[in-house]
Ligand SMILES: Cc1cc2nc3c(=O)[nH]c(=O)nc-3n(C[C@H](O)[C@H](O)[C@H](O)COP(=O)(O)OP(=O)(O)OC[C@H]3O[C@@H](n4cnc5c(N)ncnc54)[C@H](O)[C@@H]3O)c2cc1C
């Protein structure tokens with residue numbers, strides 16, 4: 001193998017370049033990235049970047065020395081539009097075609113839009129995935145004292161609400177599900193974390209969908225709810241999840257189903273093609289299911305696995321770990337690791353729910369399967385380590 | 399110089415955060431009997447290293463798992479890039495004493 005093309009120049013793409021070099025690969029590496037920027041860190045976009053505590057420069061993932069050592073060619077501002085595995089080529093939006101021995105797919109995810117509203121450009125309506133998005137939102141939040149509505153109470157929506165609140169703005173969060181954060185944290189703990197909104201004077205409306213947006217003079221004026229109510233807003237942030245960026249892979253012969261389907265070693269159905277990060281739906285050795293994990297830490301870990309798989313030519317799964325993510329809401333740090341299924345019961349083992357400072361262990365039968373901590377980083381570090389061996393022995397669902 | 403605690407109050411494997419009389423919080427570790435002190439706030443983003451996971455003379459940041467060598471303050475893996483400032487600690491008459499390195503702008 002003398003050339004590798006990495007498609008997607010973000011966390012997982014840079015991780016792939018690092019891992020290939022760490023594993024001793026000395027051939028050519030080319031990275032294609034649609035954004036005109038070197039890789040940067042996304043999590044602060046909804047947190048410290050929005051509140052102005054971090055600037056764009058502080059988000060850089062690599063530095064000049066490292067880029068020199070990595071010796072990769074960065075084709076930025078170019079979009080991959082087609083993968084032809086037989087010819088081993090990737091076509092770019094500017095007409096170029098890159099020939100390569102191997103391909104790392106690291107195209108991540110794109111923000112979903114509201115079904116009844118679409119991606120129609122209306123001033124004051126934002127989604128948040130890129131630094132450009134965050135800059136536009138930050139500017140809008142700093143103009144006058146806008147009233148803010150956030151559609152979706154998932155982590156990104158909740159963080160935007162928290163940041164807008166920290167800027168002193170009036171915020172309403174609208175969530176279609178009855179129980180916010182249920183899929184991530186389970187019903188009861190989802191409620192506990194969502195109660196942070198009320199604690200900090202942010203209104204949370206659950207179990208109500210969005211019918212449309214009201215507008216005047218080309219600018220949004222409010223969110224019309226399915227039950228007819230109107231939430232007035234000068235700025236609307238749509239945080240209703242993300243879908244994998246796989247459009248460019250249509251017709252490539254790759255198995256696609258809510259992401260690029262991979263085995264536990266990040267190998268796809270096409271030899272020499274691996275996928276990593278938010279776009280990859282890998283076989284999870286804990287659960288026996290293919291799962292797309294949209295966590296920062298997975299986008300850091302998977303590239304190491306994928307690099308070994310590419311360089312050895314045999315799919316090489318990494319030892320199983322409990323997927324981890326964190327979120328910062330209203331100065332509370334939420335940390336979670338593990339695998340949740342409906343019915344897994346959380347039990348507080350440290351601290352107190354009422355203080356919003358606690359650690360809880362979720363059990364399935366007598367096994368610990370996941371840990372949640374709010375402002376208990378030390379307990380979390382200890383509890384997540386005892387979790388891993390227990391979780392490895394879990395019976396796999398059929 | 400700051401008196402941190404009695405040595406019994408910092409057993410092996412434990413860490414303490416010093417926030418008073420220091421320009422920025424400092425974490426003091428007892429790594430299997432050897433004491434180390436470094437700036438407490440991770441050089442990557444916002445986390446307290448006294449809350450981290452101590453293994454030998456490495457501390458792993460509780461947020462994104464960069465590990466720092468307590469002897470040098472240097473990160474051994476991303477995402478952190480910059481080194482932590484190190485400070486001198488000693489035990490005198492059973493007391494843990496911290497000498498804050500306030501002059502060094504340049505991390506060790
Ligand atoms: C606002 C926000 C806050 C977050 N907060 C947290 C958090 O607190 N904790 C946590 O664990 N995770 C968080 N995440 C998730 C985390 O950032 C992602 O898991 C991570 O960025 C995934 O990295 P990736 O490289 O796989 O994908 P991405 O970061 O999405 O990068 C994919 C890159 O590929 C490019 N691309 C796409 N298609 C093409 C193409 N056809 N050709 C060329 N380039 C292409 C895109 O432009 C993009 O630059 C957050 C994400 C966002 C957006």
Ligand code: FES
Nearest residue numbers: 440442443459462
């Ligand atoms: S804050 Fe320590 S590694 Fe990110």
